[in-house]
């Protein structure tokens with residue numbers, strides 16, 4: 001069992017969205033070169049800033065990364081992952097989202113793609129995402 005106490009600054013809270021289209025497919029994006037875990041496929045999202053509400057952070061990230069407008073009330077909490085990142089510890093909060101304005105474009109990612117939940121198993125994703133796939137598959 002790891003040390004159960006952690007300075008607050010080492011806890012990385014990340015919010016991410018499983019955006020679901022009319023065919024039940026989920027949007028994933030590929031992390032760009034130069035970032036940690038470059039090349040891996042992830043759910044769009046990012047870090048929650050100090051003092052920021054998680055839903056507000058996710059709306060901000062989706063606007064920045066994809067150019068879509070999202071109402072925070074459309075975000076439904078779905079699952080979370082808790083994963084050591086060496087020096088830091090990641091708490092990844094995953095929401096589902098079915099309503100947004102605009103068509104997602106890759107502003108930061110190398111590529112975007114829509115996949116069925118079952119197809120997520122075949123993608124290279126960060127370790128924290130792996131347990132989320134089965135949870136998401138059951139939810140959608």
Ligand SMILES: Nc1nc2c([nH]c(=O)n2[C@H]2C[C@H](O)[C@@H](COP(=O)(O)OP(=O)(O)OP(=O)(O)O)O2)c(=O)[nH]1
Pocket residue numbers: 014015016036037041042043044045046047048061090092126127128129
């Ligand atoms: N967005 C997202 N991040 C993930 C996922 N899985 C996972 O382990 N992460 C990790 C990767 C990073 O360590 C962290 C997200 O940080 P980031 O650097 O991509 O976020 P950000 O958009 O706020 O980036 P920046 O402003 O620092 O460039 O969460 C996921 O599915 N989606």
